[in-house]
Amino acid sequence: CKTSLQQKTIIVLSDLELVIADAAHVFQCHMHSFYLYKFFMALTMASSCMRLASSAFIRSATTTPSWIPPRPSILIRSVARYTKTRVSSAVNDETSTKPEQQELSVDVPLYRCEGIFAVEKPLEWTSNDVVSYIRGILEREARNRGAKVTNIRSRRNKSRKVKVGHGGTLDPLASGVLVVGVGKGTKELQDYLTGSKAYRAVGEFGYETTTLDLDGNVTKTAPVDHITMEAVEGVLPEFTGIIKQIPPIYSAIRKNGKRLYEMGREGVAVEDIEIEAREVEILDLKLLQSYDVQLPKFEIAMECGGGTYVRSLIRDIAYKLETVATTTLLERTKQGQFTLQDCLPKDEWTPDNIYEHIEKRNAMRQSEIES
Numbered sequence: 001c002k003t004s005l006q007q008k009t010i011i012v013l014s015d016l017e018l019v020i021a022d023a024a025h026v027f028q029c030h031m032h033s034f035y036l037y038k039f040f041m042a043l044t045m046a047s048s049c050m051r052l053a054s055s056a057f058i059r060s061a062t063t064t065p066s067w068i069p070p071r072p073s074i075l076i077r078s079v080a081r082y083t084k085t086r087v088s089s090a091v092n093d094e095t096s097t098k099p100e101q102q103e104l105s106v107d108v109p110l111y112r113c114e115g116i117f118a119v120e121k122p123l124e125w126t127s128n129d130v131v132s133y134i135r136g137i138l139e140r141e142a143r144n145r146g147a148k149v150t151n152i153r154s155r156r157n158k159s160r161k162v163k164v165g166h167g168g169t170l171d172p173l174a175s176g177v178l179v180v181g182v183g184k185g186t187k188e189l190q191d192y193l194t195g196s197k198a199y200r201a202v203g204e205f206g207y208e209t210t211t212l213d214l215d216g217n218v219t220k221t222a223p224v225d226h227i228t229m230e231a232v233e234g235v236l237p238e239f240t241g242i243i244k245q246i247p248p249i250y251s252a253i254r255k256n257g258k259r260l261y262e263m264g265r266e267g268v269a270v271e272d273i274e275i276e277a278r279e280v281e282i283l284d285l286k287l288l289q290s291y292d293v294q295l296p297k298f299e300i301a302m303e304c305g306g307g308t309y310v311r312s313l314i315r316d317i318a319y320k321l322e323t324v325a326t327t328t329l330l331e332r333t334k335q336g337q338f339t340l341q342d343c344l345p346k347d348e349w350t351p352d353n354i355y356e357h358i359e360k361r362n363a364m365r366q367s368e369i370e371s
Contacts, residue, residue, distance in 0.1 A: 108147040110160060111138070114183030115365075116167070116192075117357035118338035120345045121178040127169045130178055134349065135164040138182065141351035167192030168306070168335060173213050176332030177343055182358060191336070194306040196283060198334035201327055203314035205296040208324035211250040212311035219269075222323040224296045232298050233287045235320045240285050244277040245312050281305040282313070297328065 121130055139162045142149050150160040167179035167189040176199075181189045205224040209216030247253050251260050255273060263273060281304060288299040300317075302310070311327045318325030333340055344357055 108142075108145055110142055110147050110149065110162060111183045112351075112355045113358050113362065114185050115358040115362045116179055116181045116185040116188055117354065117361055118177050118179050118335070118343045119349065120340065120343040121170050121175055121332075122346050123175050124172050126172050127166045127178060131164050131166050131180065134180060134182075134354065135162050137349060137351060137354070138162050138164065165189050168197065170332060171213065171311075171330060173215055174330040174332065176330075177335045177338050177340060178332070179335050179338055182354070185358070195336050196303060196305055196334075197308075197332060198301070198303045199310050200288070200299070200301050200329075200331045200333050201310045201314060202293055202297055202299045202329035203317070203325045204328050205298070205318055205321075205323050205325045207326055208315065208318075209326050212248045212315055213327045213330070216250070220324045222318075224323055227295060227321055227323060229287065229289075229295065229298065231321060232317065235317060236285050236287060236300070238320065239313060239317065240282050242279060242281050245280050245309060245316070246275050246277050247309050248311050248315075249273070249275065251309065278307060280308040282308065301333075303334070 119130060119134070121127065139149050142162060148160050149162060163181075163183055163186050165181045165186040167181065170176065170178055177197075179189065179192045181187070205227055206221060207218050208220040208222075209218050247260070249260050249263065249268070253260050253275075255263065255275065260273075260275065282302060283305070284301075284303040286301055288301055290299055293299040300314075302313070310330055314325050314327045344353055
């Protein structure tokens, strides 16, 4: 009875091993898919286990009862060696019999094109949120084309990572132009970090917050009855040209090895730390007249160099008028040669649109070089 049971078990295990091996062969034909490749390896491992189990029962049926099966560690090493041989053989077969699939899995470029383009940053998104979102779009598109993509956090094979960066931080409560670099385009972003930018901002007199915008808690209040639009317009020339500016505590500037915004989150007040004034350049500054913006609110348009904080400018204008103010709206209208009209809005962030904008900018740059 024991021998009969062993023989039946051997037949079942052998049939199961053949079924798994056939399934693995089917998935082997689709090796250009990363996930199917992993599934093929799993099936190969299962097939190897079935083969070893069959061999164990055969030996148990044909040898004396004193035979002792190998230890699990030996079985695992045997399966690993067999699987490695099986996968290597499959890859070699793939190379020799299906060159077009090998081209898909290895030679497919990571990007359709590389360069820079501009997006319209949504409100309440950080600049890094935009970068991560676009990187995810391009990674999925590259995998769908058959390109091998390495996770951005991995330290291996950096050449297969989708590289995306931005050319200048925008506050979460700010919107507007954000220049994004893809692939080799990330090397061009330094020019946009230090280059000129244009903004439209609205400030409100009477109160000041920890962050100098609507995201913080009110820390100061002051009367506003004495302020007129003529008085606001009269102090603006004092903030044109090269000026000294103290950055807000909620900024990415480092102080004693720590970001200022980290100190602010820890409860450190502006009065408790010494933030050095920085030299910035404001190229143009003017007061905008609008029926929608009336005192105690005011609206300005400005063009400035890199490193300028609009929130600090709104604060300093109020100090000059012997009151306080907070930024309630901030929009970047221009960065480098990109304006709002050149930006890709959020609902149009697709691989085709992104690469189309990059190609358009590359073509314009090439024509400028040739001319």
